[in-house]
Amino acid sequence: MATGWVILIAVVALLAGVALGFFVARKYMMNYLKKNPPINEQMLRTLMMQMGQKPSQKKINQMMRAMNNQQQGK
CATH class of the missing domain: 1.10.20 (Histone, subunit A)
Incomplete structure (x- = not known):
């Protein structure tokens, strides 16, 4: 039973990290393109x-x- 909780917490943490990383990278690129337009x-x-x-x-x-x-x- 304890192993199930550990796996569940790991999967939730992984998904949260991916979502957070996406939004941070998106914000960084938007600021970069604003400062250095094509x-x-x-x-x-x-x-x-x-x-x-x-x-x-x-x-x-x-x-x-x-x-x-x-x-x-x-």
Whole structure:
């Protein structure tokens, strides 16, 4: 009978740990993405201007498409 309680407590603790870990990881990722947002067209345009290039909309679209394809390929 005591073994049954030990197993039950272990299973409940495992499930609670998994649920808690999920929510902590979710909160961490949301804060990380808020502080470090993924690159967008405006950031890319600014970066190209800082490098001394005159960004055209065609070039920005091409680079965004390449970055999205690379990200999906992982």
